[in-house]
Amino acid sequence: MSESGQKEKYKPSRFNVITPSDPDGLVIYNSLRGSVYRIRPPADEEVHSLLHNRSAVLDRPASGDGGEGLFDTLRTKGFLVPADTDEDDVAAAVSSRRKHRRDVLDLIIMPTEACNFRCDYCYEDFALGRMLTSVREGVRRLVRERHAAHPLQTLSVSWFGGEPLVAFEVIEELSEFFQSFCAENGVRYSAGITTNGYLLTEDVARRCLDLSISRYQITVDGPRSTHDASRYLIGGGRTYDEIVHNLEGMSVLEDDFQVTLRTNFTEHNRDRVPELIDELGRRFSRDPRFTTIYRPVGSWGGPQDEETGAHSGKQAELHKLDLCSHAADRGLSNGDERMLRPNGSVCYAASPWSFVIRPNGLVNKCTVALRDQRNAVGRLDEEGGLNLDEERMSLWVDTDDTSDSGCQSCFFQPSCQGAACPLVRLEEGRRPCPPHKVWIGPTIETYASMARRERERT
Numbered sequence: 001m002s003e004s005g006q007k008e009k010y011k012p013s014r015f016n017v018i019t020p021s022d023p024d025g026l027v028i029y030n031s032l033r034g035s036v037y038r039i040r041p042p043a044d045e046e047v048h049s050l051l052h053n054r055s056a057v058l059d060r061p062a063s064g065d066g067g068e069g070l071f072d073t074l075r076t077k078g079f080l081v082p083a084d085t086d087e088d089d090v091a092a093a094v095s096s097r098r099k100h101r102r103d104v105l106d107l108i109i110m111p112t113e114a115c116n117f118r119c120d121y122c123y124e125d126f127a128l129g130r131m132l133t134s135v136r137e138g139v140r141r142l143v144r145e146r147h148a149a150h151p152l153q154t155l156s157v158s159w160f161g162g163e164p165l166v167a168f169e170v171i172e173e174l175s176e177f178f179q180s181f182c183a184e185n186g187v188r189y190s191a192g193i194t195t196n197g198y199l200l201t202e203d204v205a206r207r208c209l210d211l212s213i214s215r216y217q218i219t220v221d222g223p224r225s226t227h228d229a230s231r232y233l234i235g236g237g238r239t240y241d242e243i244v245h246n247l248e249g250m251s252v253l254e255d256d257f258q259v260t261l262r263t264n265f266t267e268h269n270r271d272r273v274p275e276l277i278d279e280l281g282r283r284f285s286r287d288p289r290f291t292t293i294y295r296p297v298g299s300w301g302g303p304q305d306e307e308t309g310a311h312s313g314k315q316a317e318l319h320k321l322d323l324c325s326h327a328a329d330r331g332l333s334n335g336d337e338r339m340l341r342p343n344g345s346v347c348y349a350a351s352p353w354s355f356v357i358r359p360n361g362l363v364n365k366c367t368v369a370l371r372d373q374r375n376a377v378g379r380l381d382e383e384g385g386l387n388l389d390e391e392r393m394s395l396w397v398d399t400d401d402t403s404d405s406g407c408q409s410c411f412f413q414p415s416c417q418g419a420a421c422p423l424v425r426l427e428e429g430r431r432p433c434p435p436h437k438v439w440i441g442p443t444i445e446t447y448a449s450m451a452r453r454e455r456e457r458t
């Protein structure tokens with residue numbers, strides 16, 4: 001009841017998704033909050049009746065009317081919103097806050113494009129070696145200049161390659177600068193690395209942690225025989241045992257870090273992935289610092305695209321969810337749930353404060369289209385200038401939901417903002433709806449089941 005004695009009016013959020021889940025009731029999701037709930041019988045029927053009609057206007061029950069507990073739960077969790085809320089404005093504010101941030105700088109730095117591996121599906125050409133001294137100086141000055149122009153709250157660095165650990169001394173040199181600069185200037189510093197894991201010995205891992213590198217993405221396309229058949233050293237040596245040995249070395253460390261173990265699966269190896277999951281579960285299930293994600297290999301532009309067994313579409317997505325579920329049964333956490341949160345599906349290329357710095361100083365937005373001229377948005381000079389081509393920048397940061405009526409009416413807009421993959425819009429002129437949105441029903445059903453089993457175990 002409002003102060004005037006009128007009943008407060010609510011309506012179902014337009015960002016709700018409701019999925020029947022026989023015989024377990026309903027699964028509900030709201031993309032502005034990013035959370036997923038399972039509603040069991042008999043409450044499922046009442047929740048369905050409150051949420052299913054998007055144009056309904058509902059009176060908030062007064063205390064003692066009955067039903068107020070459930071109504072208020074849905075209200076506090078964002079599934080019901082005040083009837084006069086303009087949710088499009090709320091979603092637009094989420095997008096605008098992301099795009100107009102000036103207090104964050106996100107650098108994806110390639111200390112080298114050389115790699116000690118030759119994976120079947122790789123799209124890189126390994127042409128550029130170690131980062132030039134002048135480019136390293138440019139990176140340092142870029143950070144100083146940005147902070148001087150507008151104080152940074154956060155500096156986020158992601159080491160990428162090639163294999164970044166091949167040029168570890170570049171990582172050490174720049175990380176030491178980032179650490180001391182951020183400490184002296186009150187800037188929050190965080191760093192991660194995408195590595196094949198082969199060179200990540202226990203000593204190197206300790207040194208990385210000293211350098212504040214706390215997020216690791218490491219690909220294991222197991223089990224051993226399938227991994228070694230697609231991810232081998234230059235010249236053909238096996239890599240699986242060394243990587244798993246290194247991961248075990250990390251697991252005995254006491255530090256706080258997060259390892260995301262990524263498995264790329266193809267039509268050829270996908271039925272063997274559960275064997276890998278069983279093994280990872282035996283080794284890492286009791287360590288919450290290790291999470292897993294699964295990705296179908298796409299046609300990523302490498303010379304062997306046709307033979308790799310790349311696949312996409314519904315079958316690939318359902319297979320991915322089966323693998324997530326199998327991993328949850330083996331006690332491994334899912335690293336993908338953030339994609340359902342606001343901003344969670346937006347590609348870094350779509351944010352104006354995110355840049356890829358290549359070893360020769362070339363500035364890119366996307367880490368895949370490395371040979372596409374539209375991706376060459378600038379050139380870092382020794383004074384720290386990015387020398388951006390604003391027209392090319394705009395292709396990446398303005399090619400989103402701004403003028404797309406389909407995106408503006410989409411239930412997934414707060415998470416994706418029409419910007420899950422700007423490259424898809426550029427190349428194919430279509431909306432880049434991510435697969436977890438296209439198959440949102442099976443996705444939230446799988447996540448809700450995984451969460452339930454996790455609760456039952458603990």
Ligand code: SF4
Pocket residue numbers: 347348349365366367368369420421422423424
């Ligand atoms: S633009 Fe697309 S291909 Fe490029 S990094 Fe983003 S999601 Fe990947």
Ligand code: SF4
Pocket residue numbers: 401406407408410411412413416417418419420431432433434437
């Ligand atoms: S690209 Fe697709 S999922 Fe993303 S906001 Fe637009 S319609 Fe929705």
